[in-house]
Amino acid sequence: MRTTLANLKKGQRAVIVDLNIDAIPLKLLEMGCLPGNVVELLQIAPLGDPIYIDVNDSHVAIRLETAAEIDVEIITVL
Amino acid sequence: MAAQNIKIALIGNPNTGKTSVFNHLTGLNQQVGNYPGITVERKSGACKLPNGTKGTILDLPGTYSLNASSIDENVVIELLLNKTDKDYPDVAVVVTDVENLKRNLLLFTQIKDLEIPTILVINMSDRMERKGISLDIAYLEQQLKTRIALVSSRKGTGIDTLKGLIVNYHSLSTEPCLNASSIDPEYFNGLRNVFPTQQLYKLWLVITQDVNFGQLERNELHNSSFAKSKPELKRLQQKETIKRYQFINDVLKTGQTIDNSKAKDLRAKLDRVLTHKVFGYVIFFGVLMLIFQSIFSWSSVPMDFIDESFASLASYTEAHMAPGKLTDLISQGIIPGIGGVVIFIPQIAFLFLFISVLEESGYMSRVVFLMDKIMKRFGLSGKSVVPLISGTACAIPAIMAARNIENWRERLITILVTPFTTCSARLPVYTILISLIIPEKMIFGLFNQQGLVLMLLYLLGFGGAILSAWILNKILQVKHKSFFVAEMPNYKLPLFKNVVLNVLEKTKAFVYGAGKIILALSILIWFMGSHGPGEKFSQAETIISSQPENKALPEDQLNDKIAAYQLENSYIGIVGKSIEPVIKPLGYDWKIGIAIVGSFAAREVFVGTLATIYNIGSSGEDEATIKQRMNAEVDPITGKKIFNFATGVSLLLFYAFAMQCISTLAITKKETNSWKWPLIQLFGMSGFAYVVSLITYQLLK
Numbered sequence: 001m002r003t004t005l006a007n008l009k010k011g012q013r014a015v016i017v018d019l020n021i022d023a024i025p026l027k028l029l030e031m032g033c034l035p036g037n038v039v040e041l042l043q044i045a046p047l048g049d050p051i052y053i054d055v056n057d058s059h060v061a062i063r064l065e066t067a068a069e070i071d072v073e074i075i076t077v078l
Numbered sequence: 079m080a081a082q083n084i085k086i087a088l089i090g091n092p093n094t095g096k097t098s099v100f101n102h103l104t105g106l107n108q109q110v111g112n113y114p115g116i117t118v119e120r121k122s123g124a125c126k127l128p129n130g131t132k133g134t135i136l137d138l139p140g141t142y143s144l145n146a147s148s149i150d151e152n153v154v155i156e157l158l159l160n161k162t163d164k165d166y167p168d169v170a171v172v173v174t175d176v177e178n179l180k181r182n183l184l185l186f187t188q189i190k191d192l193e194i195p196t197i198l199v200i201n202m203s204d205r206m207e208r209k210g211i212s213l214d215i216a217y218l219e220q221q222l223k224t225r226i227a228l229v230s231s232r233k234g235t236g237i238d239t240l241k242g243l244i245v246n247y248h249s250l251s252t253e254p255c256l257n258a259s260s261i262d263p264e265y266f267n268g269l270r271n272v273f274p275t276q277q278l279y280k281l282w283l284v285i286t287q288d289v290n291f292g293q294l295e296r297n298e299l300h301n302s303s304f305a306k307s308k309p310e311l312k313r314l315q316q317k318e319t320i321k322r323y324q325f326i327n328d329v330l331k332t333g334q335t336i337d338n339s340k341a342k343d344l345r346a347k348l349d350r351v352l353t354h355k356v357f358g359y360v361i362f363f364g365v366l367m368l369i370f371q372s373i374f375s376w377s378s379v380p381m382d383f384i385d386e387s388f389a390s391l392a393s394y395t396e397a398h399m400a401p402g403k404l405t406d407l408i409s410q411g412i413i414p415g416i417g418g419v420v421i422f423i424p425q426i427a428f429l430f431l432f433i434s435v436l437e438e439s440g441y442m443s444r445v446v447f448l449m450d451k452i453m454k455r456f457g458l459s460g461k462s463v464v465p466l467i468s469g470t471a472c473a474i475p476a477i478m479a480a481r482n483i484e485n486w487r488e489r490l491i492t493i494l495v496t497p498f499t500t501c502s503a504r505l506p507v508y509t510i511l512i513s514l515i516i517p518e519k520m521i522f523g524l525f526n527q528q529g530l531v532l533m534l535l536y537l538l539g540f541g542g543a544i545l546s547a548w549i550l551n552k553i554l555q556v557k558h559k560s561f562f563v564a565e566m567p568n569y570k571l572p573l574f575k576n577v578v579l580n581v582l583e584k585t586k587a588f589v590y591g592a593g594k595i596i597l598a599l600s601i602l603i604w605f606m607g608s609h610g611p612g613e614k615f616s617q618a619e620t621i622i623s624s625q626p627e628n629k630a631l632p633e634d635q636l637n638d639k640i641a642a643y644q645l646e647n648s649y650i651g652i653v654g655k656s657i658e659p660v661i662k663p664l665g666y667d668w669k670i671g672i673a674i675v676g677s678f679a680a681r682e683v684f685v686g687t688l689a690t691i692y693n694i695g696s697s698g699e700d701e702a703t704i705k706q707r708m709n710a711e712v713d714p715i716t717g718k719k720i721f722n723f724a725t726g727v728s729l730l731l732f733y734a735f736a737m738q739c740i741s742t743l744a745i746t747k748k749e750t751n752s753w754k755w756p757l758i759q760l761f762g763m764s765g766f767a768y769v770v771s772l773i774t775y776q777l778l779k
Contacts, residue, residue, distance in 0.1 A: 046355035047451040059566040
């Protein structure tokens with residue numbers, strides 16, 4: 001199923017399909033947030049934002065507005 | 079080559095244990111300074127290498143790649159692009175974490191492209207077994223065209239291997255590991271034709287980065303037909319990154335095997351508790367309470383000791399040197415000035431001890447994650463939590479800690495509001511004022527009323543910071559994109575050595591950042607207080623002793639009275655008197671005015687200045703005496719107590735909000751690179767303080 005990273009549920013894994021490069025910090029790309037890589041949503045902050053993901057073995061927290069710019073294909077449906 | 083001194087640059091991502099490796103290589107043989115013109119720390123150290131060779135190691139700021147997004151990262155690029163720099167390395171040592179090898183190798187492949195001899199350190203090798211990681215070192219060395227040292231900075235293993243590789247740096251390959259220019263052959267071929275003598279990757283970096291590198295060349299590049307729009311360049315940077323990861327993934331596919339069943343147990347469990355929607359916050363506030371409790375109870379002993387030592391040093395100097403201007407300068411200006419700096423070291427050191435343990439362990443990143451949404455509402459970032467907590471020690475290292483906030487707008491607001499938090503210099507002022515106006519009573523038989531007021535003032539400081547952040551967020555017209563990327567590192571037991579060195583660094587930032595200014599102003603204020611124009615000052619002794627009512631006074635009381643009369647007619651007394659009309663509506667007289675003016679050196683000068691003004695100089699700065707004297711002070715016209723409840727509260731609020739720290743203004747200027755923001759801080763905060771104190775006094779009196 002195709003959606004954005006912002007819509008993933010906790011524990012779900014997905015493959016990055018595409019991303020809006022202008023809205024994404026280069027640092028995130030450098031951490032491995034790139035098309036083709038697997039991303040897993042590990043935690044959602046208690047207030048709903050930010051989210052804590054594992055992408056390309058990098059553990060990072062990003063805000064939902066950034067996550068919404070990353071299109072993913074879900075691979076584990078919970 | 080025995081007498082040679084090898085220049086080594088230590089490079090690596092944040093959280094790879096780069097600093098631990100540095101500490102192992104250099105021992106305590108380190109120098110910490112600043113890069114010229116900016117506040118980025120420059121750490122270097124000497125290292126003994128095999129065969130009597132010596133090495134100078136430069137520990138460069140942590141960076142994720144050579145595409146700089148902060149001034150810290152800029153330092154790395156500027157150095158590596160400038161062969162004529164005196165620090166330009168003979169050999170680069172790239173430190174990586176075995177658990178994050180894939181990501182860490184990105185920077186490594188970029189460094190290799192610069193054709194510097196490069197050694198790869200794979201750190202934290204002690205965790206390999208537990209995490210089920212095995213490496214084919216020979217294969218990796220061949221593919222990455224380098225030599226590898228497997229190091230455990232925790233156990234201290236592998237350091238000798240690394241030293242051996244450094245000594246033989248001549249034998250290292252300087253060939254890049256991949257051909258990054260294949261992402262846009264046409265563009266790069268064009269570049270190569272125009273600048274045949276330049277290294278291609280270097281040109282690319284100069285084009286994409288905002289670095290201070292060869293201004294001329296830069297202009298040339300812009301004028302040439304190679305100019306690309308920003309989005310185009312970014313797209314190319316993305317392509318470059320993808321290309322590098324493809325290479326790295328291919329290499330690691332053969333060179334690294336990970337048994338996934340062994341990974342991620344502890345992290346997941348701890349994360350579940352520490353970022354829990356209830357326990358997460360409970361634990362965080364518990365930790366905060368614990369920190370503040372311990373700082374107060376632990377630091378009072380060394381602080382009392384420092385206070386007494388400097389007081390006795392001053393009187394010893396006064397007694398043993400020939401009387402005169404120089405003795406006065408040393409015993410009344412310099413020694414108390416230095417004492418005024420040193421007294422804060424215990425509190426600052428203890429706070430940074432806790433903060434650095436929290437950061438080293440990985441917990442602070444979870445707090446950033448928990449707090450981001452709340453802070454964002456006020457125009458701040460989750461990462462603003464660290465500066466705001468650090469601000470309770472001293473605003474100077476706190477403002478510097480805002481540097482890793484990637485969004486300029488959020489960073490700016492953090493810098494601007496951090497000085498509202500109750501720093502250690504406000505405490506002596508609070509303590510004495512509270513003890514004057516708040517009765518020592520227990521509430522519900524549980525809480526000390528004075529302690530409660532002090533806590534309230536702390537909350538007021540945070541409240542002031544948050545409120546002004548909210549206002550700034552509304553009015554600041556700074557364009558921004560809400561970038562927030564926080565790495566969530568592994569949980570680790572903090573290394574004692576790293577913590578200690580970090581505390582030393584932060585304390586030094588205070589001592590050198592604030593110390594110089596506090597000392598200089600203390601001397602200036604001493605001078606203004608001990609010199610004055612006209613006869614009233616120079617003839618004070620004759621004037622006072624000739625007054626009939628003073629004839630019967632014992633000698634030390636008479637001396638105190640003369641000192642007070644002198645102060646009244648000194649330069650600073652004149653300043654105090656001339657600002658009296660402005661501060662009268664807040665409930666202050668000219669004597670308090672002098673103390674406020676003095677506070678611009680450092681807030682705690684308030685207490686000492688009042689001690690002199692209330693002519694109790696001869697009995698020292700004993701708190702009980704000052705308190706008594708302040709309590710007895712009456713207005714000559716109305717006959718009412720000066721330090722009544724209304725004035726006391728008004729003063730407390732003034733000290734809570736006013737910007738009275740020149741050192742903080744200086745650091746804000748440095749970090750924002752403009753006079754505009756420190757001036758906004760100065761007038762915004764002091765203006766706010768004035769209005770609040772005015773309203774409070776007028777309502778309470």
